[in-house]
Amino acid sequence: MTVRTRADLDSLPGYIPGKSVAGAVKLASNEVSLGPLPSVVTAIAAAAAGINRYPDSGATELVAALAAKLGVEPSQVAVGCGSVTLCQQLIQATCTEADEVLFPWRSFEAYPILTHVVGASQVRVPLTAEHALDIDAMIAAVTPATRLVYVCTPNNPTGTALTRAELERFIDAVPSDVLVVIDEAYREFVDDPEVPDGVVIAKEQWARGRDNVAVLRTFSKAYGLAGLRVGYLVAPESVTEAVRKVFVPFGVNAIAQVAALASLAAEDELLARCRDIVAERGRVRAELLALGYEVPETQANFVWLPLGERTAEFNEHCLNHKVVVRAFAGDGARVTIGTPEENDLFLSAAKAFSG
Ligand code: PMP
Numbered sequence: 229m230t231v232r233t234r235a236d237l238d239s240l241p242g243y244i245p246g247k248s249v250a251g252a253v254k255l256a257s258n259e260v261s262l263g264p265l266p267s268v269v270t271a272i273a274a275a276a277a278g279i280n281r282y283p284d285s286g287a288t289e290l291v292a293a294l295a296a297k298l299g300v301e302p303s304q305v306a307v308g309c310g311s312v313t314l315c316q317q318l319i320q321a322t323c324t325e326a327d328e329v330l331f332p333w334r335s336f337e338a339y340p341i342l343t344h345v346v347g348a349s350q351v352r353v354p355l356t357a358e359h360a361l362d363i364d365a366m367i368a369a370v371t372p373a374t375r376l377v378y379v380c381t382p383n384n385p386t387g388t389a390l391t392r393a394e395l396e397r398f399i400d401a402v403p404s405d406v407l408v409v410i411d412e413a414y415r416e417f418v419d420d421p422e423v424p425d426g427v428v429i430a431k432e433q434w435a436r437g438r439d440n441v442a443v444l445r446t447f448s449k450a451y452g453l454a455g456l457r458v459g460y461l462v463a464p465e466s467v468t469e470a471v472r473k474v475f476v477p478f479g480v481n482a483i484a485q486v487a488a489l490a491s492l493a494a495e496d497e498l499l500a501r502c503r504d505i506v507a508e509r510g511r512v513r514a515e516l517l518a519l520g521y522e523v524p525e526t527q528a529n530f531v532w533l534p535l536g537e538r539t540a541e542f543n544e545h546c547l548n549h550k551v552v553v554r555a556f557a558g559d560g561a562r563v564t565i566g567t568p569e570e571n572d573l574f575l576s577a578a579k580a581f582s583g
Contacts, residue, residue, distance in 0.1 A: 236344070243341055252550040253573055255564040258384070258414070258530050260452045260505065262567070264487075265497060268453075271490035275483050283482035285475075290485050293492050294460055298427050306468040307488075309479040311413060311446040311459025314471065315378070316342045318442075318461070321470035322375040322407050323348035330369055331378040332361045334385065334559060336411065339378050349373070359524040359534060360388040367401040377402065380411040381426070382418065385554065385562035387526025392424040399433060399441060407467060410443045413459075414528035416450030416502045417509070423527055427462050439464040447484075449529060450502045451491040456484040505529050509565045515575050519582045534560040542581055549577035 246256030264272075287307045295302040308314035319329055319342055329343040333352035343350045353369045356362045361383060370377070379398065382389040390398075399408055410426035426443040433441040442463035448454040458480055461471060491498060506529075513531055516523045523531050535542050536558065543555035551574045554562040563574060 240341065240344055243337055246554050247552060249547065249550075249552050252547065252552050253566065253570045254552045255530075255566050255570060255574055256552045256554040256562075257454070258449055258528070258562075258564045259454045260449065260501065260529070261564075261570055262452065262501060264452055265491075265494050267494050268487050268490045271486050272483055275486035279482055281482070282478050283480065283485055285478050286472075287480050287485050290458075290480075290488050293489055294462075297492065298462060300427070300431065300462055301465070303465045304462060304468060306461045306463070306471050307480050307485075308459050308461065308471075309476070309481075309484075310448060310457040311411070311444045311461075312338050312342075313457075313476075313479060314444055314459050314461045315339065315409075315411075316346065317471045317474045318407070318409055318444075318467075319343055319346045319348060319376060320474040321467070326373060327375040328371060328373040329376045329378070330366065330374050332366065332380060332383060334556065335378065335380045336384045336413075339380075348375070355383075355386065355388075358388070359383075359386040359532060361390060361394075363390070363394050363398050367398060370402055370406065374402075374406050376407045376409065378409050378411055380413075381423070382412075382414045382526065382528040384413065384528065385530065385556065385560070386524050386532040387414075387528040387530055388524050389418060389420065389423040389527040391422045392429070395424060395426075395429055399429070399438065402440070404438055404440050406440060408441050410441070412443055413446045413449055415445060416499060417506055417529045418527045419506050420527055430462060434464060439466065442467055447488050447491060451488070451498055452501075453484070453487055453491060456481075456487050458484045458488045502529075505565050508568060508571055512563075512565055512571050512575065516578060519579055521578065521582065530562050530564045532560055532562055536560070545581045546574070546577045549573065549580065551577050 291305045294305045325347045328349045330351040331339045353366045412426045430441040446459040546553045
């Protein structure tokens with residue numbers, strides 16, 4: 229006899245991570261291409277001497293540093309094993325089987341999977357023809373069963389971001405007992421002044437008595453710690469408390485905590501790297517547009533190519549040119565902005581495909 233696992237998992241497509249291919253450049257997972265800063269490596273090496281002990285389960289020092297940086301109370305910050313784990317905890321903390329999680333689609337691949345795993349219902353709201361979040365449709369999709377909304381801005385994989393007016397219009401339209409989570413995994417790559425800082429928005433909403441706005445961020449992208457798995461949630465205390473109840477104890481390991489603290493200490497250097505990536509993003513997008521590709525305006529560290537039925541062919545073509553992109557079958561390809569040399573390799577592949 230084989231073990232009986234949940235039957236509903238048979239049909240659940242698992243999360244498919246961007247793959248690494250030997251000898252090819254990986255532009256598939258929105259990581260930064262540059263390795264860790266020497267100061268971060270030094271902090272990690274020093275912390276290695278203490279790994280016989282469990283980590284601080286509450287990540288007290290990291291929470292305090294984040295709270296000070298963001299101008300919130302430590303009780304309004306929760307850290308997690310990557311922001312994806314916090315996504316899961318947020319669903320667990322707000323939903324049971326009768327409830328709905330609303331999110332734009334296409335968006336971060338984990339939203340539907342985690343919603344299904346927790347046992348809640350998914351409400352997917354299609355993007356606009358311009359590959360942006362459709363605020364009116366999202367407002368219309370809220371029902372009495374909606375408990376949680378993911379607002380991914382900039383949106384993965386399309387890169388489009390909401391303006392302050394759009395975000396506020398959405399928050400104003402949602403009942404105040406529905407949690408609105410602004411997923412800002414790519415916040416540090418935003419350079420459009422119309423695109424607001426979610427933490428600023430959240431704090432303004434809390435000051436108005438709207439305790440249903442939260443923000444998710446990560447050390448995986450701009451801070452270059454994807455391999456260590458640290459993310460954080462900024463939310464009213466009632467939410468962080470509930471999220472902590474569904475923590476896996478010791479979820480954020482000791483090395484990750486130390487590396488995140490060292491990265492905050494070296495933030496200026498890391499954010500300067502982000503500005504270089506943003507400049508490269510402008511160059512890559514302009515060259516793709518000149519080649520005739522449709523490329524939505526992007527505020528993240530990637531570009532989206534809505535290639536529809538040609539996506540699989542484009543993916544294969546890029547692989548043959550030693551570039552790994554992230555293909556979403558029948559829809560499009562997402563390509564991370566790497567170093568100038570990596571981007572040149574990708575652009576030459578894109579040129580050969582279009583020509
Ligand atoms: N949110 C979004 C929008 C993402 O794109 C990602 C990573 N792809 C995450 C959350 C999760 O990132 P991590 O778990 O590495 O913090």
